[in-house]
Amino acid sequence: MISLGQWADTKDIVTSAYEGFITHFTDEVELDKLSEVRVGANLTYLETVFGDARLIKVKQPETDLQYRYYHDAKFLLALAVRQQRVVGYLVVSLQPGFMPPVAFSDTTLGQQPLAAYQPFAGSFSTDTTNLRYYLEPQTLGREGLFFERQLGFVEYGATAEQDKTTLQQLNDLLLQDYDDDALLQLSTALRATLIPNVYALGEITLEQAADMLLTRYEYKAYFQPGE
Numbered sequence: 283m284i285s286l287g288q289w290a291d292t293k294d295i296v297t298s299a300y301e302g303f304i305t306h307f308t309d310e311v312e313l314d315k316l317s318e319v320r321v322g323a324n325l326t327y328l329e330t331v332f333g334d335a336r337l338i339k340v341k342q343p344e345t346d347l348q349y350r351y352y353h354d355a356k357f358l359l360a361l362a363v364r365q366q367r368v369v370g371y372l373v374v375s376l377q378p379g380f381m382p383p384v385a386f387s388d389t390t391l392g393q394q395p396l397a398a399y400q401p402f403a404g405s406f407s408t409d410t411t412n413l414r415y416y417l418e419p420q421t422l423g424r425e426g427l428f429f430e431r432q433l434g435f436v437e438y439g440a441t442a443e444q445d446k447t448t449l450q451q452l453n454d455l456l457l458q459d460y461d462d463d464a465l466l467q468l469s470t471a472l473r474a475t476l477i478p479n480v481y482a483l484g485e486i487t488l489e490q491a492a493d494m495l496l497t498r499y500e501y502k503a504y505f506q507p508g509e
Contacts, residue, residue, distance in 0.1 A: 370484025
């Protein structure tokens with residue numbers, strides 16, 4: 283015989299062991315969690331899925347806009363929240379084999395070069411000083427609810443060892459007097475080789491999506507302590 287309390291404890295242990303097994307050998311648990319994230323979702327509900335945020339940043343001067351961060355061994359999730367409502371989110375794949383679906387597409391992160399995901403829209407955000415990253419936007423149509431989607435690469439994500447040389451050349455060029463042809467040539471070369479490991483979606487601009495990315499120092503301090 284087993285009491286009700288003992289059964290509840292046993293059930294929790296069995297469920298935890300099963301989820302641990304599934305997590306180790308598949309991505310089912312993590313992908314199921316990420317599938318719950320929606321623009322317009324209630325923050326309270328999402329924190330029943332991901333737990334409390336491990337880091338909260340307040341966007342200045344828009345003090346009612348928060349960036350909240352949730353870390354998993356396979357991904358980093360950032361939520362842009364205003365008055366308990368999710369207005370946008372950002373997903374970084376942290377392991378080469380973990381390829382979450384890119385919202386409103388039939389592709390996943392880490393699947394192919396950036397140029398194969400979307401045409402170049404003529405704008406991008408990039409840096410190599412505090413963080414090596416590249417993001418470019420795409421305005422989605424009716425099927426994408428007219429959201430903005432940003433796609434690109436961040437250095438602490440999966441497949442981090444990519445084309446550092448071209449990315450650095452692009453950033454160096456932006457600090458000089460440059461012509462559009464040279465800029466287009468470098469961006470085209472970069473897009474042909476860069477494998478995306480991050481995307482953002484929502485009622486957020488390219489500038490805000492870039493602002494949601496943690497610097498390498500922030501990421502190490504909050505999510506890689508002791509390394």
